[in-house]
Structures are given as C-alpha cells and as structure tokens.
C-alpha cells in the first residue's frame with residue numbers, strides 16, 4: 640500500500656483504506672494563478688498552500704487532496720489586480736461552488752476530517768461560504784459528522800517570529816506583502832528552483848486611495864505587480880517563517896481533530 644501523502648499518487652483502494660481504517664485528515668490546498676512580480680511564478684499561492692499541506696500531512700498522517708489551483712479575483716490593493724497577463728481568476732460564484740463541490744465529494748467518499756489550507760488572500764470570505772454551504776448541504780444528506788477546518792496559512796505566523804524573520808527590515812503590513820519579503824522568502828525555502836532572484840524588483844510602495852474603481856486603474860500598481868519588494872528575502876528568513884507556520888498548522892489540526 641502506497642504511503643504517499645498525495646491523493647493523486649494513491650490508488651483509489653489505498654485512498655479508500657486510508658479514510659476507512661485511519662480516518663485520515665484530508666487537507667485541501669487552495670491558491671490562485673496570479674502574477675507575483677518578475678521573480679516568482681504565477682502558481683506561487685497554490686504552490687505554497689500545497690507545500691504547507693504536504694508538510695502538515697506528513698506530520699499528522701494525513702492526505703493532501705488535489706489542490707484548487709485557480710482562485711478568486713485578484714484585487715488591486717491586495718494582490719496587484721486582475722489586469723496583469725496570466726492572472727487567471729474565477730468569478731466568486733464559480734469559486735464558491737467549485738470548492739463546495741470538492742468538499743462534498745471528499746465527504747461522500749468517507750472523509751470526516753477536512754482541512755482547507757488557503758494561500759490567496761482574496762479567497763478568504765468565499766472559502767467561509769464554501770465551507771458553510773458544504774456542511775449545510777451534507778446535513779441535508781444526513782451526513783452530519785464532517786468537520787471542516789479552514790486556515791489562511793499567513794495567519795499562523797506569530798508577531799515574534801515575523802520580527803525575527805524581518806530583522807533589519809521594515810514590515811510593510813500584510814496588505815502590501817504581495818510578492819514581497821514574506822512570499823519570496825517562503826518560495827526561496829520551499830521551491831528555490833522557481834525563484835529568479837536576479838529579477839526581484841525594488842520599487843516604492845504604492846500609495847492607494849481608500850476606495851476602488853472599476854475598471855481598475857493599472858497605474859495604481861507598480862509595474863512589476865509586486866506591492867512591496869522581496870529584495871532582502873533569504874532562505875534563512877523563509878525557514879524561520881515556514882517552520883513556525885507548519886508547526887502551528889500541525890498543532891491546530893491535532894487540537895481540532897484529536898486522533899485516538
């Protein structure tokens with residue numbers, strides 16, 4: 640029997656047994672296909688979500704479901720906006736239903752402990768809706784013993800560790816961390832082969848007005864699409880943040896899904 644933690648690498652029968660015999664936690668990574676500047680790949684968000692989910696699954700004996708790679712619309716003031724080439728977003732209603740359908744299918748085949756690990760800020764409230772609607776509809780089907788855990792992985796980082804990881808730097812605030820130190824350092828640590836440090840932009844922080852306009856005004860966002868610079872990101876800073884985040888995810892799963 641394969642012990643891979645990746646659902647896609649398991650046969651249906653191995654997957655079935657892991658659910659039936661071990662009541663395995665099924666982790667669902669959720670991200671986006673979104674520009675992250677010149678130095679990070681379009682898949683940054685779903686790659687990070689999947690990395691975190693895999694590390695947590697290895698620690699708790701869980702299974703990582705196929706990731707939700709497309710995400711909710713990138714917004715100018717949090718993700719650089721929808722105008723950059725390659726930022727391929729779903730309409731909110733599509734996203735809510737897509738995630739809900741996946742959650743319900745996992746439950747229909749026996750998953751009772753489901754953990755959604757999200758790495759794209761704009762997914763946040765839509766995921767709440769997907770989780771809520773999935774549990775409500777499962778109850779209509781008399782499946783009332785499913786618990787869904789949902790976490791934005793960035794929330795697992797403590798202020799103390801962030802201060803250590805940003806030593807000598809100014810933290811620009813979470814809203815400006817799109818393609819900045821946080822994601823760049825995590826990618827250097829988790830996927831070094833996908834980061835091109837020779838292309839890290841060093842632009843001024845954008846000054847956003849306290850409102851939005853539609854259609855969006857691309858001039859609000861620096862040319863690269865990054866909202867702050869990842870110039871001083873290093874593997875060490877990434878390691879500090881990743882290891883704490885993985886640890887918090889694992890402990891949170893153990894708290895919410897006590898395994899006997």
Ligand SMILES: [Zn+2]
Nearest residue numbers: 683684818822
């Ligand atoms: Zn991102």
